Structure formats: C-alpha cells, structure tokens
Amino acid sequence: MTEEPLVRWDWIARNWANGGPTAISALLENHVVMAFLPVLFGLVVALPLGLACVRWRWLYQPTAALMNVTYSLPSLVLFSIFLSVTGLTRSTVVIPLTFFALAVLIPAVVDGLASVPDPVRQSAVAMGFRPARRLLRVELPVAVPVVLAGLRVATVSSISLVSVGALIGQGGLGNLFIDGWQRQFYTPIVVGIVLIVLLAVLADGLLVLAQRLLTPWSRARRTA
Amino acid sequence: MNWLADFFGDAGHWSGPDGIPVRLLEHLEFSAAAFLVAALIAVPLGMLIGHTGRGALLVVVAANAARALPTLGLLVLVVLLAGVGTVLPVLIPLIVLAVPPILVNTYEGVRGVDADLRDAAYGMGLRGRQVLFRTLTPVALPLILLGLRLAAIQVVSTATVAAFVGLGGLGRFIIDGLATKTYADVIGGAVLVAALALAVQFAFVLLDRVAVSPGVRQVR
Numbered sequence: 001m002t003e004e005p006l007v008r009w010d011w012i013a014r015n016w017a018n019g020g021p022t023a024i025s026a027l028l029e030n031h032v033v034m035a036f037l038p039v040l041f042g043l044v045v046a047l048p049l050g051l052a053c054v055r056w057r058w059l060y061q062p063t064a065a066l067m068n069v070t071y072s073l074p075s076l077v078l079f080s081i082f083l084s085v086t087g088l089t090r091s092t093v094v095i096p097l098t099f100f101a102l103a104v105l106i107p108a109v110v111d112g113l114a115s116v117p118d119p120v121r122q123s124a125v126a127m128g129f130r131p132a133r134r135l136l137r138v139e140l141p142v143a144v145p146v147v148l149a150g151l152r153v154a155t156v157s158s159i160s161l162v163s164v165g166a167l168i169g170q171g172g173l174g175n176l177f178i179d180g181w182q183r184q185f186y187t188p189i190v191v192g193i194v195l196i197v198l199l200a201v202l203a204d205g206l207l208v209l210a211q212r213l214l215t216p217w218s219r220a221r222r223t224a
Numbered sequence: 225m226n227w228l229a230d231f232f233g234d235a236g237h238w239s240g241p242d243g244i245p246v247r248l249l250e251h252l253e254f255s256a257a258a259f260l261v262a263a264l265i266a267v268p269l270g271m272l273i274g275h276t277g278r279g280a281l282l283v284v285v286a287a288n289a290a291r292a293l294p295t296l297g298l299l300v301l302v303v304l305l306a307g308v309g310t311v312l313p314v315l316i317p318l319i320v321l322a323v324p325p326i327l328v329n330t331y332e333g334v335r336g337v338d339a340d341l342r343d344a345a346y347g348m349g350l351r352g353r354q355v356l357f358r359t360l361t362p363v364a365l366p367l368i369l370l371g372l373r374l375a376a377i378q379v380v381s382t383a384t385v386a387a388f389v390g391l392g393g394l395g396r397f398i399i400d401g402l403a404t405k406t407y408a409d410v411i412g413g414a415v416l417v418a419a420l421a422l423a424v425q426f427a428f429v430l431l432d433r434v435a436v437s438p439g440v441r442q443v444r
Contacts, residue, residue, distance in 0.1 A: 072425045073418050074381030080398050080414035084227065084407060156291045163294040164385060167402060174296055181300045181389070189304070193297040200292035 008187045022175065028195060031172025035159040035199070037094050042101025042154060049102075050109025051135075060110060067103035075100070075164045083168055093165035100161065101154040108150020112143030145218070148211045155207060156200045163196060231397075231412025242396065244416065251393035251420065254386075255379045258315050262322035262375055267368065270330025274364070275356045283331045290324035295382050303389040314391045318382050322375040329371025333364030365436050373428035377421055384417050394420065 017025045053060040078096030086092045116139050124138040163174025171178075176192035179185070212219065231237060237244050273279045298317045306313035337360050345359040361368075387395025397413025400406075 069422065069425070072377045072421045074384050074421060076381070076384050076395070076398060077414040077417045077421070080402075080410045081418075084411060153291065156288070160292055160294045163296050166296060167385070167388060167399070171296075174294065177294070177297045177300045181304065184304060186301070186304065189297055189301045193294060193301065196294045196297065197289075197292045204288075204292075 006186050011187045027173050034162045038097035038101045038158050039155050041098045042105050046105035046109050050106050053110050054113045070099050071103040075161050093170045104150050104154040108147050112146035115146050116142045144214050152207045155203045159200045227408040227411045230408035247394050255383050258318035259379045262319045266323045266326035270327045274331040274334025286324040287328040314386050322379050325374040326371040329367045333367030334360050337363045369432050376424050
C-alpha cells in the first residue's frame, strides 16, 4: 500500500466547484457568511450597549460579568443548547457566535471610549460640540484603534469557531474536517485548515487597513 | 426542560463506565494533564522571553496563529496522522491550543512591569534571576493567572470537541447524543460541560484572590 499523501491536488481540482452543496467554494461561501454575520450583529449591538455602559457606570460591572461567563462556555455547549431552540439551521451557529463577539466587543467599546483623553473631550466641549456631535465626531474616532483591536480578535475567533458547527452539520469549511475524518482522508482536512487560516489572515489584514484609513492622524504623528 | 429531567433523572446516567461520574473524571484527567504540560512549557518560556526581551516575535506569532487555527481541524488531522485509538495524539492539540494564551499573558505580564520597579530591584542589589522571581513574577502574577485561566477554559472546551475523535469525557454525551439524535443527552452533556467551565472560572477567581499580593492588587 502506498503512503497516502497529505494533499491530493486532483481532489481539490475536482471538488473546488462541482456545483453541489459540498463543493469547496460553496462551503467557503457559507463559512464567510456564518463567520461575518455574528461579528456584524455583535458590533451593531455592542456600540449602543457599550455607550450605555459608559453613560451609566453601574451597568458595566454586571454586563462584563455576564459576558465573562458567556465567553467561558465552550462553543459546542452553546451550539447544543441552541439546537433545541433553532434546530439544525445556520442560526444555531450564528446566534452563539454573536454572543462570543459581544463578549469581546462590549469591553472594547467601553475601553475605547475610556481611552479618549480628558483634555480632548474638554477641548471639544470648549469648541462648542454638543454631546451627540462630540460623540460622533470626536470620541468615537479617537476610540477607533481600541474598538478595532477588539473587532480583529472577534473576527478571527469567529472565523475559526464556525468550523466547530460542523458537529451539528452547519460548519462551512468545518464540514471538510468531518468528511476527512470519516474517510481517513487528509486532503479535505488540510484544505479546510489552510482556507480558514487564510481567511482569518485576510480579514485581519483588511481590518488593519481599515484602521489606517480611519485614523490618518496616527500616521501623521508617527512621521512627524 | 423535559430533556434535562430525562437526562439527569435517568439512573443509568449515574453509574457504569459511561455514567456521569466516570465521564467527569475522564474529562478532568485529560484536561488537567494537557493543562499541566502546557503550563510547564509556556510559563517558564513566557517569563524568559519577557525578562530577556528575546523572541518576542515568537509570542506575537503564537498568539495570532492560535486564534486562527480551527480546533476541530487540528484535532482531526493530528489524530489521523498519529493514529487512532490511543490518548496521546488527542492530548497534542489540547496542549498546542493551551500554550499560546499562557505564553502571551506571561510575557505581557513580565514585560509590562514598571521599568522604575525593575531598576529599583537592581539598585537594591538583586541579581537577574532574583529580580525575575522576587520582583517581576509577583507583579506579573495577575496576568499570568489570567493566561492560565484562559488556557484552562480552552482545554476544557477543546476536550469536549475531542470526543468526536474518540476521547472520553463529558463531550461523549454531546457527540453520541448528536449521532443518535438523543437530544436529552446533548443538552444534558452541554449543561454538565457548562457547569465545569464555570467551576474552572470560579476556581481561578479564588486563586487570584489568594495568590496575588494585596499590594499588587491595589496598584491595579
């Protein structure tokens, strides 16, 4: 018996886009959607919640504690619990991952707003900024680096965690792991790992780029 | 809620080789073994890198790689490559995933100690190693413990997924329940693992209270 190679390129070529739901490209597409929706939902919820936690400090302690507890739960546990509510659908993966994203993003928003130096805030007040405009034009932009650092962590974790969803049949590229395991066949597993890591690196790079575009002043200061 | 009653009310789940007590012990055994090995590798390495400043790039790469690596894929690949049936191959990915959080936080902790404090220690006549153990370590302890906590939770969680590649432990209830569509077992297992994860979290909060010097806590 010849040794099974780690990667069979012909298998990849045949299965990249075979038109079926198990084509690698279809799984990749699925994976991207299931990884990004939670981060998007998480950000949409975390911004107002984070603002509320800054405005009413007493809210932060219980929120942080709750998020800490959520974050310590294994993803498979949350998937299993939501399985009884949402069944074998994408939501069973997307909803728990949204909670994980929130657990990272709420502290990021709160810390980001706390990182705004007091003199900056006071200057804005002195220049006649009203609270709402001050928040949008001064405080949030200054908070961008901290919020984006959280967003990077949330995005990369989300991309890798989706694959655990394969255990309940909704794992995007993670389904390749199950396939490879059942057939004792390395290629799909290697393809899955490589694509997930590449996807994470790509998303992370895009967010770093976004930070450069959103905070032009930090570059100006560095070159000065 | 009926599922919970079905699962926990079933006397068969409380005894025998696939009962809750045995599975819990298995889970704790694997997790503790992987966690200890990871801590023995990562804590000294993180302290060394933080103290000497050499190899910081390694830490950054490890941190990012660990977050991006899919747990399930790593488990499946390592176990297939190393051979199915024994426990050791399953422990490798558990250790690999537990090392980075400890390494990063230990490094950050030691690195982040106030330079004045470090200088004062040297000024009082302490040598390199004494500075590391008597000054840097106690001050860095909160972050080291945070790293250990994150790693412990990661191990408990990965050990659950590892039931898929044949590891025992509480994950068996979830994986087998999914395979046989016995949702009572899935939910019951999930609740047990959740309780275990929270217990680990709580244990580390207590450890933090006991181990961290009150002076250090005040500064934070």
